[in-house]
Amino acid sequence: MRLEAEFTSEPFRGEGSPPEHAIAARDAATEAGLETDFGPLGTLARGEAKELYDALPAIAKAALDAGATQVTLQVRQAEPGRAGVKSGGPVALNDALDRLIADVERELGAKLGELDRAGKQRAVRLLRERGAFGLRKSVSSVADALGVTRFTVYNYLNREAD
Known part of the structure; x- marks a missing residue:
């Protein structure tokens, strides 16, 4: 089963380059072999369930060690061709x-x-x-x-x- 994890780290920064804690979280996901989509508010990581589950502690640790005060996480089943859809139904x-x-x-x-x-x-x-x-x-x-x-x-x- 493929999963997607969307995580954000705070504090947010409105303009300029992304904060170090956001970059560290993205890098931890990439190092774990996950596909990533890095955005100004968060990172979407995709991969097989085991890879994703195993990577989550490292992602949170990387963000917190790099100065994040909070990491927020959402995990859902990835549906082919339906990015941005929550598991359990077609709620965009x-x-x-x-x-x-x-x-x-x-x-x-x-x-x-x-x-x-x-x-x-x-x-x-x-x-x-x-x-x-x-x-x-x-x-x-x-x-x-x-x-x-x-x-x-x-x-x-x-x-x-x-």
């Missing part, structure tokens, strides 16, 4: 993020883009607590929903980490 990751955003909007009583600055910061905190930023390309989608830049979302995330 973007649909999951859309649902999380809709839930936060209901909870806060307004569309994210209509919130004041404090409300937007609270929305980012709620989305983070619910795992939204473990999803690929989520910062861009959340930034669009908030009506702010990705850099602003990263600033909110970094503020929460402090």
Whole structure:
């Protein structure tokens, strides 16, 4: 069975080169023989189940040893030709993020883009607590929903980490 593991390490950095802890995690996955897709928010690693399971402790250790304060991990079955689909059904990751955003909007009583600055910061905190930023390309989608830049979302995330 083939699996995919998507992992992010924090603190996030909004601009410039990726943080050392993100590079170290990616390198650990590559050294374990996994296929990797390195992005600004996280890394997707694919491989056979045993290889992936065996590599996870080394990936987390590499990130933490290189300065990460947190590593978030999602593991799912890889389905050929269906990247970005969770195991257990055809729920696209973007649909999951859309649902999380809709839930936060209901909870806060307004569309994210209509919130004041404090409300937007609270929305980012709620989305983070619910795992939204473990999803690929989520910062861009959340930034669009908030009506702010990705850099602003990263600033909110970094503020929460402090």
